[in-house]
Amino acid sequence: MAQELLATVLVNPALTADQSPHQDIYAVIDLGSNSFHMLMVKVVGGSVQVIGRVKRKVRLAAGLNENLVLSRKAMKRGWECLALFAERLQDIPPQNIRIVGTATLRLAKNVKTFLKEAEAILGQKVTVISGEDEARIIYLGVAHTSNSDTNRLVIDIGGASTEVVIGAGFNPLLLSSLNMGCVTYLERYFADDELSEDNFSRAIAAAEQEVLTIASQYQHTGWQMAVGASGTVQAMQEILVAQGKDEVITLSRLEDIMQQALACGRMEQLTITGLAQERKQVFPSGLAILIALFRCLNITGMTLSGGALREGVLYSMLPQLQHTDVRSRTVNSLMVRYFIDQRHAERVAEMAAELANQLQSRWDLNKFEGHSMLKCSALLHELGLLIEYKNHHHHGAYIINHSDLPGFTRAQQQLVMALVHNHRADISREIIARQTMTSVLLTVRLTRILRLAVILSMRRRHEVLPQVTISSKGEQLVLTMPAGWLEQHPLMRAELEQEVQYQQQAGWELLIK
Known part of the structure; x- marks a missing residue:
């Protein structure tokens, strides 16, 4: 059976798995009771990048009778699926592959029959794990x-x-x-x-x-x-x-x-x-x-x-990524991958945190991990610069919206996308209004803080950051600058005056003193 199925698998005799250049590619196969899944990833910039997913409905459990004997028909469905998976595995180093079986294979009394053929097809050991x-x-x-x-x-x-x-x-x-x-x-x-x-x-x-x-x-x-x-x-x-x-x-x-x-x-x-x-x-x-x-x-x-399950098995093969802050790992990976200026990103994040802390007593920013989302957005606000400057806030938002971001729920991912999209230039109230799980009010407040932090950090030097105070009365914001500072920094003054106009067009009141 194994030889018959493998006849369709293309094998390059000049390159064995041991000689594979794909040392940073990993594969996990999950032999589930409903579906068989294969996940393939590449380790990039301290994080994992999915490069392939294959899923086939096998419904193995449907072939398990009342005596816990797995039918030949169900086994054949499984073997045929594994022959498809085998083609993708041939160039991956054996030590980078894990294959696990779950409930149906735990229960089946004739599981050895299935496993013998499965391991011959895949050229790898299958581990049946306990519940x-x-x-x-x-x-x-x-x-x-x-x-x-x-x-x-x-x-x-x-x-x-x-x-x-x-x-x-x-x-x-x-x-x-x-x-x-x-x-x-x-x-x-x-x-x-x-x-x-x-x-x-x-x-x-x-x-x-x-x-x-x-x-x-x-x-x-x-x-x-x-x-x-x-x-x-x-x-x-x-x-x-x-x-x-x-x-x-x-x-x-x-x-x-x-x-x-x-x-x-x-x-x-x-x-x-x-x-x-x-x-x-x-x-x-x-x-x-x-x-x-x-x-x-x-x-x-x-x-x-x-x-x-597949991700759990995968990370067990990647000790360098275990027991780290998942969200920080994701953000750091994006910063490396898209060549973000880390020192400037941290400068903006620190300024945003300072403004948020001053406003915390009147504006509740703790809901939905608002402070953390603000920090992540500040660190990623220049994500789109690698593409071009004029619309880099749009490009950055697109990348965030269409990326796998471990450590973020989908709602949090949408919030960060909205903040990055609106960190400069015209404000899209439509994108803000699309937030489903986080409140629109929180999104508005975080957007306003991030925009000011970006402007106040525009010189890209710590020593010229102004010591500002910010306060709120309802949704009105008052930003107070040091005495004489605006006169000494006409470009910054022009940027802040323009920001007053942007926020006014969005229906938000901002005063600069």
């Missing part, structure tokens, strides 16, 4: 791609198991792997393709029984934020955004989505605005499991994580 290890690795993947020092709840709904973790920083505190997944529940509760109240009720009740085994311990430990790291959570978020809502998943919103599914009647008629075609088959079962988790754990809101 607890899977939960731990998922948490590390979340920790390495999102920033949080407080307790967070992480949930990953897979094809045959669901991992639930509470952790802080890079340390998981509670780990659980529950025997429920979107493929196994599809086969068990939606096999008749009916989107009925009875099917949903049975699936939710079964999932609640699983979750209740851990509920009291998790609620006792507690968490400040909840994130989902699975396709099910991504699907829910895409539906919410497509239907004009923000990105926060709540129980009432999930129940509303369930009502939309019930109205469709049957699986082949399932049409919900924002639901991708590839997610439809396992959507009802994943939705039922997520509703049960929200109900039993009293989850008030959930957002989508930027990483999970």
Whole structure:
């Protein structure tokens, strides 16, 4: 079987993996119960750059019978997928490749048959990880791609198991792997393709029984934020955004989505605005499991994580990137990659922080990590200069909007984009108004502070920075300069007078004294 499948894989006999020049390229393959995934990255400027993602629906769990024997048909689907992956792996050093199997391969009694053929196809060892290890690795993947020092709840709904973790920083505190997944529940509760109240009720009740085994311990430990790291959570978020809502998943919103599914009647008629075609088959079962988790754990809101199992495995191969501040690592990588003047960027960030601290007592800038977002925006405000000067604020915003930014939620990424776009010249109220999860008022306040910090630092020298004071009365800002300073710096005076006009056109009052 392996030889037959590999006949289609192009092999260059002149270059073996051991001779590969791709020492900075890494690959992770996740043999999941629903899909097989391959992630390929390159380490660039102290951060990882995704250079390839391949995903195939294999639905391995659907081939697992009541005696936990994996069917030959399901195995063949897996082997055919791995033959496709093998072509991309041939030039990567073997030590830079990791392949892990999850719930279905843990359960299958004839797993050795599958693994023998899989390893022959890939030329690599496959490691089947335990449920607890899977939960731990998922948490590390979340920790390495999102920033949080407080307790967070992480949930990953897979094809045959669901991992639930509470952790802080890079340390998981509670780990659980529950025997429920979107493929196994599809086969068990939606096999008749009916989107009925009875099917949903049975699936939710079964999932609640699983979750209740851990509920009291998790609620006792507690968490400040909840994130989902699975396709099910991504699907829910895409539906919410497509239907004009923000990105926060709540129980009432999930129940509303369930009502939309019930109205469709049957699986082949399932049409919900924002639901991708590839997610439809396992959507009802994943939705039922997520509703049960929200109900039993009293989850008030959930957002989508930027990483999970594959990212956790990946970062375990990159010790130089482990246990560092994720957000700082991302910002530093962008500064290196786009040749930002680091000393000037830090100068602007320090000036912005000084202005923000003076305004903090009247303007609450702590919400949504406002001070941190202001600092990141200041450090990245010249991101677009590598392209050209005139519209560099637009170019910088475009780069931020279309980049992977580990350590930032999508809403935080949008906030930084809005600040960089508006740090100079005309102010786009439209971009500010698009903020979905952060408040428009906070975005306006941070924008005004950043613009002043950029102007006050325009000489690009520490010794000429003015000692200014800033105060607010409602939304009116008063910037007070040292006596005689404006007369001695006519260009700066002209820039500040122009800024008064820019802010006035946006509907904001700024006074310079």
